[in-house]
Amino acid sequence: MSTQPRLCREIVLEHFGPIVEQVAQVLLTKGRLTLSGIVQFTQMPVRTVREALVVMIQHNICFYAEAREGLRQVCFYSIGQDEILLRLRIGRIIYWAGEWFGKEASTITHLMLLNGRLTLKDLKQWVTDNESSPQQKIVVYEQKFSQLASKRFITAVMPEDSKARIDRQLEAEARAVNEILLGPSTREKAEIEVKVQQQLEDEDQSRQMIGMKRKVTENMDDDVSASKRFAFTVEMDVEDDVFFRINYKQFTKYFRNEAVIDQATDVINRGAGQVLRLFLEQSDSFTGGIGKEESQPTSALHVASVLPHDMLTDSGLDSREDSVHNDRPTAADIVTEYFELLRQSPARFIKRADNKGHNFFVVDFKNIRLYMMRKLFDKLLKSRFGNSTCRIARILIEKGKLEEKQVQKMAMLPAKDTREKLALLCTHGICDIQEVPKSADRAPSRTIFLWFVSLDKCYQELLIDLYRSIANVRQRIRVELATRQRLLEKMERKDVSENQDLLSAGDKKAIEELNKKVERLEVSAGRLDEMVMVYRDF
Amino acid sequence: MSRGGRGGGRGGGRGGGNPAMAMMPFELMGDLGSGGLFNVQTDLFPEREIAYPRAPTTREKEQLAASKSYRQALKSSAFYLRPPPPPKDIERYSDRYKANLDKPPSLQIISSNTSFFPDELHSILDPKKKVKARKQTYDQSNALRDLDALTNEAENGTKAGDDDDEDEEKEGQGSGAEEEDYDDEEDLIDDNDYGQNYFDNGEGDDVDDDDEGGGDFY
Numbered sequence: 001m002s003t004q005p006r007l008c009r010e011i012v013l014e015h016f017g018p019i020v021e022q023v024a025q026v027l028l029t030k031g032r033l034t035l036s037g038i039v040q041f042t043q044m045p046v047r048t049v050r051e052a053l054v055v056m057i058q059h060n061i062c063f064y065a066e067a068r069e070g071l072r073q074v075c076f077y078s079i080g081q082d083e084i085l086l087r088l089r090i091g092r093i094i095y096w097a098g099e100w101f102g103k104e105a106s107t108i109t110h111l112m113l114l115n116g117r118l119t120l121k122d123l124k125q126w127v128t129d130n131e132s133s134p135q136q137k138i139v140v141y142e143q144k145f146s147q148l149a150s151k152r153f154i155t156a157v158m159p160e161d162s163k164a165r166i167d168r169q170l171e172a173e174a175r176a177v178n179e180i181l182l183g184p185s186t187r188e189k190a191e192i193e194v195k196v197q198q199q200l201e202d203e204d205q206s207r208q209m210i211g212m213k214r215k216v217t218e219n220m221d222d223d224v225s226a227s228k229r230f231a232f233t234v235e236m237d238v239e240d241d242v243f244f245r246i247n248y249k250q251f252t253k254y255f256r257n258e259a260v261i262d263q264a265t266d267v268i269n270r271g272a273g274q275v276l277r278l279f280l281e282q283s284d285s286f287t288g289g290i291g292k293e294e295s296q297p298t299s300a301l302h303v304a305s306v307l308p309h310d311m312l313t314d315s316g317l318d319s320r321e322d323s324v325h326n327d328r329p330t331a332a333d334i335v336t337e338y339f340e341l342l343r344q345s346p347a348r349f350i351k352r353a354d355n356k357g358h359n360f361f362v363v364d365f366k367n368i369r370l371y372m373m374r375k376l377f378d379k380l381l382k383s384r385f386g387n388s389t390c391r392i393a394r395i396l397i398e399k400g401k402l403e404e405k406q407v408q409k410m411a412m413l414p415a416k417d418t419r420e421k422l423a424l425l426c427t428h429g430i431c432d433i434q435e436v437p438k439s440a441d442r443a444p445s446r447t448i449f450l451w452f453v454s455l456d457k458c459y460q461e462l463l464i465d466l467y468r469s470i471a472n473v474r475q476r477i478r479v480e481l482a483t484r485q486r487l488l489e490k491m492e493r494k495d496v497s498e499n500q501d502l503l504s505a506g507d508k509k510a511i512e513e514l515n516k517k518v519e520r521l522e523v524s525a526g527r528l529d530e531m532v533m534v535y536r537d538f
Numbered sequence: 539m540s541r542g543g544r545g546g547g548r549g550g551g552r553g554g555g556n557p558a559m560a561m562m563p564f565e566l567m568g569d570l571g572s573g574g575l576f577n578v579q580t581d582l583f584p585e586r587e588i589a590y591p592r593a594p595t596t597r598e599k600e601q602l603a604a605s606k607s608y609r610q611a612l613k614s615s616a617f618y619l620r621p622p623p624p625p626k627d628i629e630r631y632s633d634r635y636k637a638n639l640d641k642p643p644s645l646q647i648i649s650s651n652t653s654f655f656p657d658e659l660h661s662i663l664d665p666k667k668k669v670k671a672r673k674q675t676y677d678q679s680n681a682l683r684d685l686d687a688l689t690n691e692a693e694n695g696t697k698a699g700d701d702d703d704e705d706e707e708k709e710g711q712g713s714g715a716e717e718e719d720y721d722d723e724e725d726l727i728d729d730n731d732y733g734q735n736y737f738d739n740g741e742g743d744d745v746d747d748d749d750e751g752g753g754d755f756y
Binding site: 015017018019020035047048055066090092094095098106110115116117159162243383493494496519520522523524526 | 589591594597598599600601602603604605606607608609611612613615617618619620621632635636650651653654655656657658659661662663
């Protein structure tokens with residue numbers, strides 16, 4: 001079975017139960033179906049299928065489209081694989097929301113992910129029911145909610161969200177085509193397609209402001225940190241009745257920025273990471289779209305003005321020259337030097353922005369992404385195949401297409417080894433052969449065989465491998481829990497859940513072992529998901 | 539892409555052999571069996587060095603805890619659909635200690651806007667709404683209606699009066715409703731039925747003798 005649907009099934013089974021999993025399986029394998037189609041394939045009663053569809057639409061993994069078929073209006077349901085795969089990240093999202101915005105924010109995200117969609121009114125209701133001293137807490141929760149909404153971590157839900165995106169696109173295209181008299185030409189059709197795409201994207205972007213009432217206040221107080229001085233603080237109030245849901249893209253963007261800063265810290269030093277963080281905050285990268293290849297341009301002076309004071313004394317930079325006046329380097333000097341380091345590092349973190357004038361730089365996300373993907377790929381090759389095979393692959397990546405003899409010379413390996421290792425890489429789909437025939441009849445003895453590595457293809461295959469690994473890990477967790485079903489049922493008994501000592505020593509040890517195993521498996525699934533983020537989402 | 543070309547292109551040497559095997563004459567290879575030419579490990583679980591993963595960091599542990607609590611909350615919510623439990627056969631001692639698997643909250647209590655869902659699913663969220671029968675929207679460009687109009691005109695002459703229009707509409711709606719029932723049957727009854735028209739079961743064929751002596755040989 002192909003890897004993505006299999007992983008989707010595991011996730012849906014774990015989160016929503018066996019019934020929803022069956023419906024999801026049918027939709028994943030058969031594509032779009034009507035309600036009666038699903039009933040026919042799953043052999044389940046109609047009401048059950050309806051409930052499963054409601055659950056899936058509520059959690060934004062299923063989409064519907066109402067189409068006209070002859071005399072009838074039928075409703076097709078389709079499933080969004082990408083949305084299901086994003087659910088792997090839920091633990092990470094809840095944890096980091098707490099880290100960035102406080103404990104209340106993590107509760108808010110938890111509730112929102114639990115219900116699929118949430119209103120501020122429901123949140124206040126929950127706080128009243130479940131928290132001590134609700135009156136004060138409500139204020140805090142409301143404030144955090146507005147903060148999350150204004151930073152676009154949660155967005156309002158519109159009825160169009162549940163409609164399949166491709167249907168919206170086709171409708172918009174049909175409407176645009178109808179406006180053109182005499183039917184559109186091919187070129188006009190292509191233009192319409194591009195325009196409609198842009199229109200839909202703009203709608204998505206502007207959507208983020210829906211559901212909020214805006215108050216703009218200029219905040220010139222001294223206690224506001226310097227970085228905010230450049231931006232008006234926009235205070236948003238959230239309306240009570242609008243449904244909100246989590247915006248995965250924004251979280252992914254923050255994860256990407258964190259990963260970029262971590263890379264800078266690894267490659268250069270901690271000071272470089274800090275400077276890069278300030279750079280990103282300054283250039284407002286935390287609010288733009290994730291598809292952008294570059295951040296907004298900033299200059300060294302801007303960053304220097306927000307440099308924290310401890311960096312001046314302990315900047316992490318070493319000045320070897322005897323300075324005449326024995327004064328400490330200024331903030332601008334430190335920042336400029338770090339910018340040079342960042343610019344010249346192999347990852348090419350920042351580069352000069354030519355159009356904005358002298359001394360303006362942009363963070364080059366595209367290069368960083370390529371660097372991260374390549375680094376991960378090298379690591380995987382080394383751990384999987386050993387040093388020499390990794391060496392061969394790196395030679396091929398850097399030099400392009402080479403013959404076997406040249407590879408052997410460069411890799412400093414005996415001929416037999418290079419042949420075996422090249423064949424090994426070939427069977428794993430990492431390298432390929434290009435034949436260049438010397439004669440008209442393509443006799444193998446008279447053709448040149450060139451080995452090469454196509455990085456894009458490798459990355460795609462690696463992504464599929466990652467999906468397969470995550471699915472295997474999840475399946476293993478499921479099986480481990482299933483083999484210990486009786487033990488787990490014993491744990492759930494009322495008398496045992498109150499008093500753990502009723503279990504025998506063997507049982508307790510078995511539970512401990514199970515917990516350790518599951519923890520290790522889950523952690524490895526989390527790390528695999530990090531890698532998926534690098535390859536797919538950054 | 540011819541992978542075979544790579545092996546064949548190297549000429550007369552024995553490719554893929556193991557290092558200990560020099561240019562062994564072909565006749566003696568039979569003694570080695572398949573261990574001579576093929577260097578592939580055939581064990582079901584070959585020996586492998588498996589690396590130990592790094593220990594989980596505190597961040598990862600906390601992420602795991604958040605994920606676990608989320609999944610537990612989801613399991614006890616209205617969104618986790620279970621098949622109905624099997625009927626109880628006999629009363630057991632452990633029943634009184636069984637964890638309360640109360641009926642999970644039904645989907646009606648989740649707060650959601652019915653405008654987010656298609657019409658057929660509204661009954662799940664709001665039991666007061668009856669299941670809407672699939673509307674048969676009357677298409678203006680309905681070819682059937684035109685056909686009816688044509689047949690009516692042919693029968694009644696070219697009287698395009700209001701009465702005809704009304705009759706056509708009623709007929710169209712009526713035939714639209716009946717159409718669904720007839721659709722299934724009409725698929726079966728077809729003019730191009732091979733079985734009825736062409737298929738010859740072979741029952742009526744005469745059994746020929748094997749000896750066909752009448753053939754001419756040129």
